[in-house]
Amino acid sequence: MDNAAEVQEREDSIKGVGCSRKRKEDARFVQGTGRYTDDLKLPGMLFADMVRSPYAHARIKSINKEKALALPGVHAVLTADDLKPLNLHWMPTLAGDVQAVLADEKVHFQYQEVAVVIADDRYIAADAIELVEVEYEELDVLVDPHRSMDDDAPILREDLVGKMDGAHSKRVHDNHIFNWQAGEKEATDRVFEQAEITVKQEMYYPRVHPCPMETCGCVASFDKINEHLTVHLTSQAPHVVRTVVSMLSGIPESKIRIVSPDIGGGFGNKVGIYPGYVVSIVASIVLGVPVKWVEDRMENISTTAFARDYHMTGELAADSEGRIKALRVNVLADHGAFDACADPSKFPAGLMHICTGSYDIPVAHLNVDGVYTNKAPGGVAYRCSFRVTEAVYVIERTIDVLAQKLGIDKAEIRRRNFVKAEQFPYQTCLGWELDSGDYHTALEKVLDAVDYEALRKEQQEKRAQGELMGIGLCTFTEIVGAGPSRNCDILGVGMFDSAEIRVHPTGSVMARMGTITQGQGHQTTYAQIIATELGISSDEISIEEGDTDTAPYGLGTYGSRSTPVGGAATAVAARKIRAKAQKIAAHLLEVSENDLEWEVDRFKVKGVPGQEKTMKEVAWAAYNNVPEGMEPGLEAVDYYDPPNFTYPFGIYLCVVDIDKATGETSVRRFYALDDCGTRINPMIIEGQIHGGLTEGFAVAMGQEMPFDEQGNLLGNTLMDYFVPTFVETPHWETDYTVTPSPHHPLGAKGVAESPHVGSIPCFTSAVVDAFAHLDVTHMNMPHSAYRVWQKVHELGLDQHA
Amino acid sequence: MAKQHVSFNLNGKHVDALVEPRELLVHTIRETLSLTGTHIGCESSHCGACTVDLDGKSVKSCTVLAVQADGAELKTVEGLADADGLHAVQQAFIEEHGLQCGFCTPGMLIRAYRFLQENPNPTEEEIRWGMSGNLCRCTGYQNIVKAVQTAAQTLQQA
Numbered sequence: 001m002d003n004a005a006e007v008q009e010r011e012d013s014i015k016g017v018g019c020s021r022k023r024k025e026d027a028r029f030v031q032g033t034g035r036y037t038d039d040l041k042l043p044g045m046l047f048a049d050m051v052r053s054p055y056a057h058a059r060i061k062s063i064n065k066e067k068a069l070a071l072p073g074v075h076a077v078l079t080a081d082d083l084k085p086l087n088l089h090w091m092p093t094l095a096g097d098v099q100a101v102l103a104d105e106k107v108h109f110q111y112q113e114v115a116v117v118i119a120d121d122r123y124i125a126a127d128a129i130e131l132v133e134v135e136y137e138e139l140d141v142l143v144d145p146h147r148s149m150d151d152d153a154p155i156l157r158e159d160l161v162g163k164m165d166g167a168h169s170k171r172v173h174d175n176h177i178f179n180w181q182a183g184e185k186e187a188t189d190r191v192f193e194q195a196e197i198t199v200k201q202e203m204y205y206p207r208v209h210p211c212p213m214e215t216c217g218c219v220a221s222f223d224k225i226n227e228h229l230t231v232h233l234t235s236q237a238p239h240v241v242r243t244v245v246s247m248l249s250g251i252p253e254s255k256i257r258i259v260s261p262d263i264g265g266g267f268g269n270k271v272g273i274y275p276g277y278v279v280s281i282v283a284s285i286v287l288g289v290p291v292k293w294v295e296d297r298m299e300n301i302s303t304t305a306f307a308r309d310y311h312m313t314g315e316l317a318a319d320s321e322g323r324i325k326a327l328r329v330n331v332l333a334d335h336g337a338f339d340a341c342a343d344p345s346k347f348p349a350g351l352m353h354i355c356t357g358s359y360d361i362p363v364a365h366l367n368v369d370g371v372y373t374n375k376a377p378g379g380v381a382y383r384c385s386f387r388v389t390e391a392v393y394v395i396e397r398t399i400d401v402l403a404q405k406l407g408i409d410k411a412e413i414r415r416r417n418f419v420k421a422e423q424f425p426y427q428t429c430l431g432w433e434l435d436s437g438d439y440h441t442a443l444e445k446v447l448d449a450v451d452y453e454a455l456r457k458e459q460q461e462k463r464a465q466g467e468l469m470g471i472g473l474c475t476f477t478e479i480v481g482a483g484p485s486r487n488c489d490i491l492g493v494g495m496f497d498s499a500e501i502r503v504h505p506t507g508s509v510m511a512r513m514g515t516i517t518q519g520q521g522h523q524t525t526y527a528q529i530i531a532t533e534l535g536i537s538s539d540e541i542s543i544e545e546g547d548t549d550t551a552p553y554g555l556g557t558y559g560s561r562s563t564p565v566g567g568a569a570t571a572v573a574a575r576k577i578r579a580k581a582q583k584i585a586a587h588l589l590e591v592s593e594n595d596l597e598w599e600v601d602r603f604k605v606k607g608v609p610g611q612e613k614t615m616k617e618v619a620w621a622a623y624n625n626v627p628e629g630m631e632p633g634l635e636a637v638d639y640y641d642p643p644n645f646t647y648p649f650g651i652y653l654c655v656v657d658i659d660k661a662t663g664e665t666s667v668r669r670f671y672a673l674d675d676c677g678t679r680i681n682p683m684i685i686e687g688q689i690h691g692g693l694t695e696g697f698a699v700a701m702g703q704e705m706p707f708d709e710q711g712n713l714l715g716n717t718l719m720d721y722f723v724p725t726f727v728e729t730p731h732w733e734t735d736y737t738v739t740p741s742p743h744h745p746l747g748a749k750g751v752a753e754s755p756h757v758g759s760i761p762c763f764t765s766a767v768v769d770a771f772a773h774l775d776v777t778h779m780n781m782p783h784s785a786y787r788v789w790q791k792v793h794e795l796g797l798d799q800h801a
Numbered sequence: 802m803a804k805q806h807v808s809f810n811l812n813g814k815h816v817d818a819l820v821e822p823r824e825l826l827v828h829t830i831r832e833t834l835s836l837t838g839t840h841i842g843c844e845s846s847h848c849g850a851c852t853v854d855l856d857g858k859s860v861k862s863c864t865v866l867a868v869q870a871d872g873a874e875l876k877t878v879e880g881l882a883d884a885d886g887l888h889a890v891q892q893a894f895i896e897e898h899g900l901q902c903g904f905c906t907p908g909m910l911i912r913a914y915r916f917l918q919e920n921p922n923p924t925e926e927e928i929r930w931g932m933s934g935n936l937c938r939c940t941g942y943q944n945i946v947k948a949v950q951t952a953a954q955t956l957q958q959a
Contacts, residue, residue, distance in 0.1 A: 022895055028911060029903030030891040032878035039837035122828075123821065213850055213904040213938050264840070264904025265938050297843040450917015519902030519939045595922045687898045689942060694941030718847035718936070726929040726942045 009601045010442010015539065016532030018124055018744065020683035021455065024523040024543075033704060034262040035232050037217045038294045041511070043533070045219065048280050049125035050291040051115040051132045052303075053107035056143075056374040056711020057154065062104055064113060068131040073120035075287055077132060078279060082083025090159075091248060094272065094490060095348065096167025097177070097339035098159070099377055101275045107136070108156055108337030109376045110711055111302040116279040118291060120136055124348045131650035141374050141711040144173065145311065145334040148371035149173040154371045156337060164287075167339070175770055177339045178369035182217045182353035182430045188365035195317035201401045204780045205390050206704040207309035207334065207375070211723060212518075214264020217294030218277045220284040228340040229285070236270045237556030239514055240490055242704050244273055245281065246754035260546035266518040267695065271342040272305050272556050272605065272755040301716040305342070305383030306375075306705060309334040310390045312460045314398030322406050322413045327364035329355050329394055333379070335370045341379035343386050344488040344495060350386030353430040354479040356440050357395035357415040358649060364429050373713040383695050383756040385480040385559035385661035386775055392476045394449040396761035400768070401777045409456075410763045410765070411447060412474050425742070435741050442737045443475060446651040446673045449735060451736035454656060457551040468658035468797070472766025477649045480750035481564025482555075485528045485641050490555060496641040497565040498552035499573040501530060503634040505623040506615035509534070509541040510572075516546040519691075520752060521675050521684045523560060526570050528680055529746065533574030534581075535615045552637060560648075560750025564741075565678065569640035571745040574617040578615075580622075584634075585613040587627040590661060646699035646741045646749035650674040654766040662791025667730035672759070677740040685751050686734055692755025695734050698724050699756070700763035702782045723780070771795065811836075812880025820867040827851045827862035829865035829870075830877060838878040838907045842936070847937030852902040852908035854875050859915045859934070878907035881914060889955040890914050890948070901939035907933050912948050917956055923949070 003093045016023045028034050065077040080102040083089035090098045115132050118127035124240040140154040149154050155161060155174045162172045168178035192198055218233035229251055238260040246253040263270060295304065315328040335341060335351065343350040344651050349368040356364055381387065403413040418439040419426045426434040448453075450801045455471055462469040485494025511530055516524065523543040531538035545551055554566065578598070585603035586593040589611055596603040603618070607613035613621075619668040621636035655669040672693060679685055704724025706714045715721050740747025760781070768776055774795055779787070790797050811834065812818035815856070818833050824842075824873040827924040830836050830853070843907070844863045851863040854876040890913045900906040909932070916931045923931060928949045929942070936946065 023898065024902075025903065026895040026900060029906045030878075030887065030894050031882055032836070032907045034838075034903045034906075036837075036840070036904065039831075040840065041832070041835070121832075123823070211938065213848060213936065214840070215842075263844075263902060265902040267938065294841075297845065297848075521901070590939055668907065681897050687901060687940060689899060690941030690943045691939045692941075695938065717845060718843050719845070723848075723936050724938060725933040726946070727933045729942050730942060747832065764886055 003674065004021065007600055014317045014531045014535060014537050014601060016528050017678065017680050019528060020682065021524055021528060021538060021681055023521050024527065025521060029082060036214055036262045036264055037219060040219045040232050042219065042290040044222055045290040045292055046118050046120060046287065046659060048276070048283060048291050049117050049126045049129050050113050050276065050299065051117065051129045051134065052111045053103065053114050054110065054111045055107055055138055057139040058107050059139060059140045060103060060107065060114065060288055061135040061137055063653065064133040067133065070116060071128050073122065073124035073133060074117060074128045076118040076283060077103065077115055077167065078283065079082045079115045080595045083176050085280065086282065088248060088278060091278060093338060093340040095341040095343065099338035103279045106158065107763050109374050111299065112714055114273045114550045115613055118283045118287065141709070143373060143707050143709060143711050145332055145371050145373050148175040148373060155662065156374060157593060168276065172618050175372045177335055178348045179366045182350045182568060183365040184363055185365045186324045186796050188328055188362050191363055192315065192328060195325055196320050197406060199401045199405050200313065200315045201397065201398050201778050202313045203394065203397055204311040205308045205393055205779055206781055208382060208699055208703040209306050209705060209721065210267035210380065211267035211301060211721065212265030212267050212269050212570040215295040215297060215300040216274060216276065217268060218280050219290055219292045221290035222284040222288065224288045228255045229258070229281065231281060232259045232261055233261045234263055234270045236266045236516060236518060237559045238516060238546055238548050239553045240493065240555060241273060243493065244491065246694050249281070251355060252777040258548045260516045260787050265514065265517040267305060267383045268558055269305050270677050271380050273549050274304050285673060288321065289442050297718060298716045300722055302713055305378035305380040307378065307380050308390060312333060312394045314394040317403045318402055322402060322408045322416055324359055324361050324417050326360050327356060331368040333368055333370040334373050334375065335379055336375040336377040338377035338390050339370065339371055342381065343739055344482055346487055346489065348384065350381065351479050352387040352391050353451055355391035355395050356389055356428045356479040357392060357417060357431055358475050360419045361429055366430065373709065381559055384753045385478060385482065389757045389760060392757050393761045396474050396476060397764060397778060402775055404772055409659060410473050411443065412451060414443065415544040420430055433644055434477060435644055435743060437477065437737050439475060440736065442651045442673050442675060443734065445737065446653050446671055450669065450671050451484065464758050468660060468770040470656045470658065470766040470768065470770030472654035472762045472769055474652045474758050474762035474765060477647055478757055479645045479647055480560035481642055481646045482559050483645055484560055484643060492639060495555050496639050497554040497561065497569050498637065498639045499566065499569040500552045500637045501573045501577060501635060503534070503577060503619045505620055507536055507619040509536055511541060511570065512544045512551040513566050513570065514552050515557040515562045517765040518556070518557060520562060520688065521681070525681050525684060526567065529567055529570045530574050533571055534578060534668060560753045562639065563642055563748050564646045564744060567748055568642060568745050569638045572640055573636045573638035576638065577634055579613060580634060581618045583630065584618050584621050584626055590619055592791050611730065643743050646677065648674065648676045648749040648751055648754050650754050652758045652762040654762045655772060656766040658770045662793050663792055665783055665788055670730050671733045672755060673735040673737065674751060674754050675737045675739050676754065677738065677744065677749040678747035679736070679738065680748060683774060688752035689734050689755045690732050692752055694724060694729050695757045695761045696759030697730060698722055699780055700760045700783060702784050704782050757775035805868050809870050809873045809875050812877060813876045818867070820870055824867045825863055826865040826867045826870050826873055829867040830862060835906060836877055836879050840904055840907060847936065848896040849908045850905050852912050852935060853876045854911055859912050866891055868928060876911065878910055881910060886902065890915065890917070890952040892954035893955065897948035897951055899940060899945040905921070905935060905937045909937065909945060917949070917953055922953060
């Protein structure tokens with residue numbers, strides 16, 4: 001075997017970065033030995049279940065627990081009055097507001113937690129909640145956020161009346177949460193006044209729910225003798241939970257162990273801290289036994305963290321060639337009854353100011369008002385990075401409208417406005433530095449792959465025959481990997497992340513991170529990063545996350561931050577180890593460090609064939625033969641504070657055919673090109689993209705949480721709430737380009753949320769495009785058959801000649 | 802509530818259990834018998850995470866009473882592998898990356914196991930319809946379809 005082949009063989013055997021390594025997680029999952037929160041059974045464990053409000057807005061006149069307490073097997077019924085002495089009837093939210101743990105005198109949304117029953121098993125608990133008698137006095141309900149700041153609107157938050165200093169701004173009405181702005185208002189307005197062309201489009205991004213297969217839940221276990229609290233829970237951020245629990249309970253963090261075991265999907269739903277967790281912890285402390293709480297599906301969709309609910313207006317000013325001169329975006333954000341958005345503290349509208357998208361826009365202004373309504377709290381990032389989905393939707397929709405007004409093809413108008421490859425790093429007018437990108441190359445690759453011109457020609461023919469065919473395009477840029485601690489923190493903790501790597505004497509590795517996998521395959525991919533950096537086979541590298549007793553502190557997994565932040569920490573920690581290993585290797589080979597070069601899995605003396613030490617040999621020496629003055633061992637920790645976000649991008653194209661009789665939209669083709677920089681595991685990336693596209697399809701085509709005038713949620717079961725099956729889900733075609741991030745140690749960017757963020761406006765673009773020749777510029781989601789049929793009917797397209 | 806005696810064959814072993822008349826089969830399997838591979842996703846027959854094989858049919862054990870399983874032949878995900886190793890459907894899900902968070906996986910596998918006996922040589926469309934009682938939020942189904950195709954080939958060659 002020649003040298004190059006031998007080196008390649010060693011490289012392949014390591015299964016490092018770039019390899020489609022099969023997942024380490026799968027063996028346990030396919031055999032039913034995954035360990036999810038509800039699988040945990042502790043001796044003496046009791047079950048908690050919630051009494052919930054049937055009303056969206058009502059005063060609680062009385063709560064009678066007697067009948068419930070009389071039921072055999074019931075141990076306790078707790079209400080806000082029971083939590084008051086502990087000062088736990090309200091809790092702080094991540095957004096600087098407070099939220100009732102159990103309703104205190106008033107309920108603010110339907111299904112709000114009013115009391116908790118603790119019983120021997122879930123059947124008795126379910127019986128008991130029916131026996132808790134709550135007397136309500138109904139109040140006027142506020143459902144429409146456009147009415148929130150009316151003079152005669154019912155005031156929701158009596159606890160905030162007269163407190164006009166909000167967490168993020170002055171409040172101008174008792175139902176107002178914040179006003180937040182980015183960019184230059186006057187300069188933007190001036191451009192609009194003088195522009196050749198302006199367009200304005202109102203759009204509603206409906207309230208939706210991440211709806212992971214596993215609902216939220218926990219098992220709280222307080223050891224009275226050692227005063228030690230252990231909580232297993234479905235959390236995407238276990239370390240933050242530990243800090244919050246400590247702050248709320250007064251128990252030192254050193255006596256709190258939070259464990260996120262296997263998690264059955266998160267998608268943002270499992271970022272928050274919910275009343276169910278708090279009452280389970282309180283009940284375990286009070287009763288001295290473990291307490292389990294697990295939501296059912298209706299509770300999940302109704303109460304734990306919705307997403308979106310943005311009423312947006314996008315405006316573009318341009319010249320007659322379609323070159324954008326300014327962007328203006330206005331948002332009315334419905335936050336529900338408590339502001340429990342999970343965003344970096346400084347950004348009450350998340351990263352909405354990435355709404356300039358992939359375009360070179362000289363000036364822009366964004367204005368967001370958040371208001372209260374009688375709906376559940378939330379506002380999490382559903383498979384996206386803090387309102388990026390909303391931002392991409394508003395710019396992509398509005399640029400389509402501009403193209404339509406000017407009669408310019410929607411691909412061409414993007415070509416004319418893209419930030420050019422040579423402009424990176426590019427400073428957006430709303431304050432972000434796009435680190436890298438090559439949008440033109442990616443766009444042409446997609447247009448060629450699908451033969452865009454042929455599609456447009458076919459569409460002309462179809463239109464002539466009276467058929468509805470639409471072509472959607474979305475050319476998005478994301479902002480993921482929160483984030484630099486100079487502008488990103490959660491409750492004051494900077495949004496770094498961490499990795500701790502230990503190389504054992506025999507050269508195997510144990511590594512722990514502050515992130516937590518929920519299906520992304522961290523046990524597989526983090527090992528690949530270490531494998532490449534240290535030359536140790538990924539099969540000999542074990543990855544652990546989620547246990548705050550053992551893992552280093554990190555901010556968790558959401559907003560596509562694991563690879564940009566946790567992956568970077570992993571690479572940097574591994575490089576610290578390799579730097580130490582190099583010193584040991586030099587010592588063993590009796591040469592200077594600088595005489596050594598690295599090759600796959602070993603240090604070689606430059607120019608002296610055969611003089612080499614493998615990482616495994618160095619690992620052994622690290623425990624018995626280190627240079628004078630060096631501490632033994634071979635391990636490292638890194639807390640990585642990213643210098644910038646990463647900015648993955650993609651070009652998505654969708655072709656739909658719409659049935660005029662039924663309004664059903666058939667996705668004939670969906671072509672997704674993603675650029676996430678360096679690709680760590682192509683198999684996993686493709687799987688993540690399939691999943692994200694399918695969630696995007698769900699949002700665009702069917703998901704919504706409608707409310708009636710009384711604030712009743714009309715769709716909180718899987719009968720009503722759209723989760724696509726095998727049958728509806730389209731076939732996905734994927735493609736990629738590689739534009740590495742210049743600041744990430746591996747050049748990698750986040751990826752798993754791009755397909756959700758990018759596909760949603762692409763579907764809308766396609767559906768609207770089917771009607772574009774009839775002067776339709778926008779249709780609100782979801783594009784369900786009934787709603788699309790309504791448009792068909794309105795236009796008279798279903799009438800026979 | 803007076804408990805009822807039930808007995809059934811679970812993954813090849815005879816099992817006796819005392820259950821409440823109202824007890825759901827999924828709770829008996831998970832809580833009483835401590836086989837937690839079968840998951841609960843919706844408690845309303847929609848998601849299929851709780852799918853088990855009962856007398857040669859795929860059923861959603863969240864809407865079957867334990868007493869209805871008296872005398873039945875039951876198989877759960879834990880009963881798929883044998884002394885020779887993983888079942889072809891398990892191996893195929895790993896090979897084709899047909900799972901991510903793993904929560905729907907046991908139900909998917911036990912459904913695929915039955916589906917491929919109902920239709921050993923399915924088309925993609927037949928797979929999509931035949932598996933459509935099981936929901937997944939992670940994979941977008943495409944790789945699950947591939948996994949079922951791969952498993953079908955393996956089983957045909959065996």
